Amino acid sequence: MSVPQTQATKPLLGCIADDFTGATDLANMLVREGMRTVQTIGVPDSAPKDVDAIVVALKSRTVPAAEAVADSLAALDWLQRQGCRQFFFKYCSTFDSTAQGNIGLVADALLQALGSDFTIACPVFPETGRTLYRGHLFIQDQLLNESGMQNHPLTPMTDPNLVRVLQQQTPSKVGLIGYPIVSKGAEQIATEIATLRQQGVRMAIVDALENQDLYAIGAACADLPLVTGGSGIALGLPGNFIRAGLLKPQQGAQASALPAVDGLSVVLAGSASKATNAQVSAWIEKHPAFRIDPLALARGEPVVAQALAFAQQHLQQRPALIYATTTPEQVKQVQAELGVERAGQLIEQALADIAAALLNNGVRRFVIAGGETSGAVVKALGVHALRIGAQIDPGVPATASIGASPIALALKSGNFGSVDFFEKALRHLGETRI
Numbered sequence: 001m002s003v004p005q006t007q008a009t010k011p012l013l014g015c016i017a018d019d020f021t022g023a024t025d026l027a028n029m030l031v032r033e034g035m036r037t038v039q040t041i042g043v044p045d046s047a048p049k050d051v052d053a054i055v056v057a058l059k060s061r062t063v064p065a066a067e068a069v070a071d072s073l074a075a076l077d078w079l080q081r082q083g084c085r086q087f088f089f090k091y092c093s094t095f096d097s098t099a100q101g102n103i104g105l106v107a108d109a110l111l112q113a114l115g116s117d118f119t120i121a122c123p124v125f126p127e128t129g130r131t132l133y134r135g136h137l138f139i140q141d142q143l144l145n146e147s148g149m150q151n152h153p154l155t156p157m158t159d160p161n162l163v164r165v166l167q168q169q170t171p172s173k174v175g176l177i178g179y180p181i182v183s184k185g186a187e188q189i190a191t192e193i194a195t196l197r198q199q200g201v202r203m204a205i206v207d208a209l210e211n212q213d214l215y216a217i218g219a220a221c222a223d224l225p226l227v228t229g230g231s232g233i234a235l236g237l238p239g240n241f242i243r244a245g246l247l248k249p250q251q252g253a254q255a256s257a258l259p260a261v262d263g264l265s266v267v268l269a270g271s272a273s274k275a276t277n278a279q280v281s282a283w284i285e286k287h288p289a290f291r292i293d294p295l296a297l298a299r300g301e302p303v304v305a306q307a308l309a310f311a312q313q314h315l316q317q318r319p320a321l322i323y324a325t326t327t328p329e330q331v332k333q334v335q336a337e338l339g340v341e342r343a344g345q346l347i348e349q350a351l352a353d354i355a356a357a358l359l360n361n362g363v364r365r366f367v368i369a370g371g372e373t374s375g376a377v378v379k380a381l382g383v384h385a386l387r388i389g390a391q392i393d394p395g396v397p398a399t400a401s402i403g404a405s406p407i408a409l410a411l412k413s414g415n416f417g418s419v420d421f422f423e424k425a426l427r428h429l430g431e432t433r434i
């Protein structure tokens, strides 16, 4: 991996993200708050220089717990060796986790490795409608388990009470810092952290409704070696480094300059979320699209070759979409026939193979929907690290791969983005034929 190397400053914040779209979401937030941030794909061979924060993107959200723990500890060890002073474990703003519970187990392992006895857990992201009140997670006006997340193909979320969800994932004592405390500001939150610590609480879910709550929580966490949460809670962390005189805030534009990229463009969607379903429907009304049928893949039909033939027919003229996205009912039918894991893997592998072949055929701009999907595709593209650009929609920045011949990428979390996100993202990546 080749990364910008001008100055030998040590990074301040070391982040471990449990999926690739979540990693760009977090990196976007840190850049917005003035930290020069690079996202690496897994633990890289060499260290990015001249950065304030590093986000190591893992694909650990849905893998077996022991693997998630081992990968996260390896990332932590590498980040510690880069000189980071504080560590952040990023998971989904909808607290996506398997029944085995990778969030609690990974947080436990990171705490132990850091010799620390306490961390917070706060997935709140107000700009995308994720708020937490009395330990219950809301997505806009609905509780988590009524928001569509109960139908997630890999991590169905059926309980909105995150104290209960997290407690099932860890032997550590889980507590709550409720809104009556949070609304009083940083000092009260810090006092409550001290009280909970004395009571033997090792992880506390923290309520928050607005960005100002997240800034206060961030300030109260200045001395915690480990902070865990969604990207929202990272809003409050750069300020601690600025107040300590360790960080000079960069101008937003400086932090987000990306190289120009020439070439063809494609949209790949492997997310089956509500938002992606709406975005795919909107795209199909006006632009070319090819649907991947997982059952045809399972029967061994040449779906990848068909998708590539479709791409060859359209991409020279204008961008096109290749998607597996479908309704929750159809996802359930496919899963009943193929099994959850096999269905997901078949689609991810197909999209990854398509992406790699398209790269060889001149595609340089990729808009990808879905965290697991992005993980599979970005690995297949041979990308090692990403420079973070301007925000396209909350939680989704434009990015460019770092290296000799950059690829422009937008990695969209399943539930993020406006209905016309695909068009908007392509324009942000420099596509004019839309």
Ligand SMILES: Nc1ncnc2c1ncn2[C@@H]1O[C@H](COP(=O)(O)OP(=O)(O)OP(=O)(O)O)[C@@H](O)[C@H]1O
Pocket (backbone or CB within 6 Å): 019, 021, 022, 152, 153, 154, 270, 271, 272, 273, 276, 294, 324, 325, 326, 330, 331, 334, 335, 343, 344, 345, 347, 348, 369, 370, 371, 372, 373, 374, 412, 413, 414, 415
């Ligand atoms: N038609 C389908 N049938 C069965 N599984 C599907 C179908 N379409 C997509 N999937 C699988 O569902 C999973 C979706 O996960 P992915 O992380 O890519 O999207 P997401 O969960 O919406 O995004 P995020 O993690 O960013 O919120 C993938 O493993 C994908 O292969």
Ligand SMILES: O=C(O)[C@@H](O)C(=O)CO
Pocket (backbone or CB within 6 Å): 019, 021, 022, 023, 025, 026, 091, 092, 093, 094, 230, 231, 371, 395, 413, 414
């Ligand atoms: O926090 C979120 O919602 C996203 O960054 C994400 O992790 C979705 O996979």
